[in-house]
Amino acid sequence: MQADQNNTQTDPSIPKDVQNSSHQVDSGETNPQSEPGDDERAKLQDEIKDLKDKYVRVHADMENMRRRQERERLDLMKFGLETIFKDLLPVLDSFEKAIPEDCSVKALTDPASVEAFAEGMIMVRRQLVEVCSKHGLEPIVAKDAPFDPHLHQAIQRIDSADVKIDTVGNEYARGYQLHGRLIRPAMVSVLTPSGG
Numbered sequence: 001m002q003a004d005q006n007n008t009q010t011d012p013s014i015p016k017d018v019q020n021s022s023h024q025v026d027s028g029e030t031n032p033q034s035e036p037g038d039d040e041r042a043k044l045q046d047e048i049k050d051l052k053d054k055y056v057r058v059h060a061d062m063e064n065m066r067r068r069q070e071r072e073r074l075d076l077m078k079f080g081l082e083t084i085f086k087d088l089l090p091v092l093d094s095f096e097k098a099i100p101e102d103c104s105v106k107a108l109t110d111p112a113s114v115e116a117f118a119e120g121m122i123m124v125r126r127q128l129v130e131v132c133s134k135h136g137l138e139p140i141v142a143k144d145a146p147f148d149p150h151l152h153q154a155i156q157r158i159d160s161a162d163v164k165i166d167t168v169g170n171e172y173a174r175g176y177q178l179h180g181r182l183i184r185p186a187m188v189s190v191l192t193p194s195g196g
Helices: 002-010 016-030 036-079 082-098 111-134
Strands: 137-139 152-160 167-173 176-178 181-184 186-193
Touching (some): 082 111, 152 167
Parallel strands (some): 152 186
Antiparallel strands (some): 167 186
16 A cells, blocks of 8 residues: 555656645644634734734823823913013012012102102013013004004094094003913094094
């Protein structure tokens, strides 16, 4: 029988690929663990496990990033004005020099005290305007300007023969813009051209 096997393997009438395939089938039947489906299934399960691990890591990274951003946002809200307040400290110092804590209205009766107080207030105002300007807060020029409803809030209208277009008369409260954005309109009276 061994001779028959040897003849089969060396028989030139049987193509070599058929001889090889019969050996593969035989070897497949003797080893049931090497089924093609099992290898692929194991490979897919490993891939699923890897993807789950990656998902968990990415999810954790995203959660950590969200927490970090929230912390940074809260810090920005808490400490974002620090620069402005540092710049306002000299203004506060000037107020304290101009008006000491133990100061009373009665202490401001002599002319020298009144003059010193007025000079102190002028200095404080100048410092405050400089700090505000440094940080982008600019006053809106309103007096005698053409009325602009985007910048001015009319609280009174007055007919006037002196104007040809609606013009700001009196300014009751100054308006301000922060870096070009309106934060408070100027409260004004508006002179309107009289009909005659």
